Amino acid sequence: MLDVDREQVLAHRIAAQGLHRDRSDPGELSVFDLGLQSTQRDTAAISLAARLPGAITEESVVDDSRFVLAWTHRGAPHFHRAGEIARVTAALVPLGEEDAMARMGWQRKQVEAAGMGALEGLFTAARALRKVVTGVMTKGAASEAVTKIIPDGLSYWCRGCQATHILEQVMRLAAIHGGVRLEAGAQPATLAPLPGRGRMRTTPDPAAATAVVRDYLRLHGPATPKEAAGFVGTTATLVRQMWPEDLVEVRVAGRKAWLPGAEVAALENPPEPAVVRLLPPWDPFLQSRDRNVLVPDRARQKEVWRILGNPGALLADGEVAGVWRSKGSGRKRLDFTITAFDPLPPATRTAAEEEAERVAKTRGFLDLRVTWN
Template sequence: MDRQQVMAYRIAAQGLHRETADPHDLAVFDLGVQDNQRGGPAIALAARLPAPADPGDDRFALLWSHRGAPHLHRRQDLKTLVAGLVPLSEADAQARMNWQRAQVARAGVPAAEALTATAKALRKAVGKTMTKGAASTAVTKLVPDGFSVWCRGCGATHILEQLMRLAAPLAGLELVRDASPATLTPMENRGPVPAKPDVAAATAVMAAYLRLHGPAAPGDAGGFSGTTATVAQDMWPSDLAEVQVDGKKRYLPADALALLENPPEPDVVRLLPPSDPLLQARDRDLLVPEKPRQKEIWKILGNPGALLADGEIAGVWRPKTSGKRLSIAVTSFWPLDPGTQNRVAEEAELVAAARGLTLAKVDW
């Protein structure tokens, strides 16, 4: 397979042909849709649904899940999801601590043990709806001193950010949607903190990644979860098809091979939010082969949205609001024909509607 065929497969697998009417049925929710607090999920749904979604649909819950980032998930999936977030090993737990791995190590407590202890403390501390700041203050009093750090911005000592984020779903806590500041609340009928890893649940995360972002390698799937390629192989699914993508060995679920071999034409035009599921694949060289363009899409701070056209990431876009009016500035990576530009303008109308605004203009 070549990358163009893989792109066509992913566009179809992720529902960007708008063939699914109910957001609950969208395959992207098998992993979750990341929420970047700028209307990301609403825009991602607008790119996939033939009609606007209900912004208050209570069949979904927001929580810190993969890599500690906020994702919107189906409520019916939460039990399995939370089980799949429990590290399989000490090496897995250390990897998931990410940028605060060294700080956790200095506490002198194994990372897996620190995560479990923090989850139990959070469950005790947050028995009702609380702002993140209040929850952080409460749990900091219950965990060992080594789990906390002095924060110059807050002017206080509080629990390590990544440790709190990873522990919150294990403690049965979700985020209140659209709340500012971030606010935690107990999940309905939350169970106890998981006592041990669930390999089957962790494997389900890998399988969902491969179905949505395949064909892919263990390092790609592991990276999405915040762990290593070695750990990913410990939760690697069975019944996979091996595929050569531009000469590299990759994998996807065997029952998805037919769609990969014969995907529909990727003739869609979509404006994707900065954290859209399509952009969450870890093999960025496949999504956007040109390094300078990668730097335009994935920045350290303030990512733009992405323009999808003719099976490629064809540019970036940025919004600007003035009152209840939205302007969108589009920068294409190559000249687009007038028909495509007209379709971009139609998509801009949908983006504005998804954010509860009126489109003022599209600037090129």
């Protein structure tokens, strides 16, 4: 059995996720095998800037017809390769009622109170979205229209908006099954039909679900069923039903974890992680569910993953070495505050400031200022 330490695991992930900038075409980046999360404006573009050698702008992914933005894993918005959206959709069909309810996450209690099963609620909402979203329309307009044709239990009165809305997580999970995507770069959130959307699939595809777990283990492994379940948005018990057969057991600092057999050689001898990158919140590297491996210190974990308002992370020589935030001054200057967890060598600080310049250009700012804490 292969026995590795956390430093070796992180070096492997840095290489597996393209942070050595060994690709020049976004379509070739392995992170799109799972999808590139875009929870906040510019985060996807900054993730690309961390992985591609050339100049990156927000339009690099927003205006690239090879990619589609949709609510997918856990109901979060992700960019996917357009040619793979059917496979992604199939993988997101729950394996059964228990899986569907688990994916409802923070709105499980509301779904349970709706008086119908989670599967029924999911596909009822999907059919309504398919019927309503026949062209480009704002999320608010779509929600208002959908609530008129779904059972009352799937909607709620929003005091802030003074309107009735479909349950947020139900809408997010149902949209892809209803053949609905997000308009990339649009504010407020805007929906549109997926090109050439076919009939809605309600039958699970175990092979597609297993492929998602395998991709997670390939990009974030070695990992456990519980960690893979955290990414998928279901339970470890259900992920074991999606568990790939071609895995190798690995010990990470004495803890059992698994990796696809084809990745073992890369884990055994990863390239030196001698890179400095500014990663945005929700960057794929930060999506690994074993936070104790990424950042062993609990106090530092709370700095990287906050309840509200996550900062970006400074990746330096194989470690999450600090956090960063930025604030625009009009459209001319972007001010960065970088907080290092420990003193950094001058060369690392210089490299981080060069990465800040890339981030500023990606966001369309002409000038920047970097302050170190």
